[in-house]
Amino acid sequence: MPDRLKSAQRVVTFTIFLDLLGFGLIIPQLQYYADAFHATPAFIGVIQAIYSLMQFLFAPFWGRLSDRVGRRPVLLVSIAGSAVSYVLFAMARDAQMIFLSRLLAGITAANLSTAQAYISDVTPPQERTRAMGLIGAAFGVGFILGPAVGGVLGAWGGNFAIGMAGAALAGANWLSAFLRLPESLPTHNRRQQGEWYTFPLRDLPRVLAIPHVGLLALVLFTAIFAIANLESTFVLLAKHRYGLDQRECGYLFAYLGMMGAVVQGGLIGKLSARFGETRLLLGGYLLQAPALLLIPLMPSTGWLMAVLAVMAMGGGVAGPSLNGLLSKLAPADRRGEVFGVTQSLGSLARVVGPAWGGWSFGHLGMSAPYVTAAMLMLIADVMVLWWIISAVPAVSASSE
Structure with a gap:
């Protein structure tokens, strides 16, 4: 790969790292500050949900727009918007201002689809899974460091210190991209027709209709739905089943992030070259399904950490492999749209x-979310098997 393209790849990866570092600064502190500003429990839930809802609505917009005008301007505008959202958080003196900051943050953070399309533009097909792994590793490292730094800043200077630190990171991110990030999508590969934005559920059928892409998009939704069951209940499970406190739960999340970062940042390229994306995708979900089932059943924290390591390794190989396959199958002038819809899903x-x-945790028992997650991972694996039967020849041809 030419040095210019390697440099662009590093800049985009650094952009994602800074995005997640800033995200990690705020997320663990949200409930604390919303409560301190006398928000009701219901409104605190709305504040937490609005970020993902805005990503759902705006990821297709950023992706489609980048297919029309190029990746660079979309990344620069969205990073600048992210900086504004951090300033709003820093200046917040009531829960409504925190809500507004998270709303804007969700809109601008939906640029991940553009970053993924950029990586696909500048990376040869045979190296895209490794590149997607680096994106995943940047996610992991940023999210490990962010909460720790956010806790220190919050103790020192409250939401003002946290928000201004996030704004400074976004400013450094924007400057790095402005100076070092060339455009990746040539004019002749840009989309010349079509709407700039449609409601995500209207856009979804068009992406599902792209040969062999639709089933992979549904696999992605199923797998993330499964993991979301863990993410939303693990702290409660750790407290009531394993007797862990808040600090120890934080260590476990950091441990998960480190395991995923090691696999995605250091091993995925070699594994992909040896086994191929389809086998890694299938094997990754096969590792995660039993691990999810066993999480609430372990006799000690040591055994729990072993099961979590297996789950993290499965996710570490499956995620980049799935995104690598999507990048190969998406037409060059629709990569932004495809990654926008998958991010929206x-x-x-x-x-x-x-x-x-x-x-399900509250009404069916502590194990219920993990049984659900394991079943969903098995369903995702069956879908991958069906996709392999129908689509592997097409993927092989697109890699040549």
């Missing part, structure tokens, strides 16, 4: 998944 899964996980 992922956001929708993170809205409805926690709702089911929380309800």
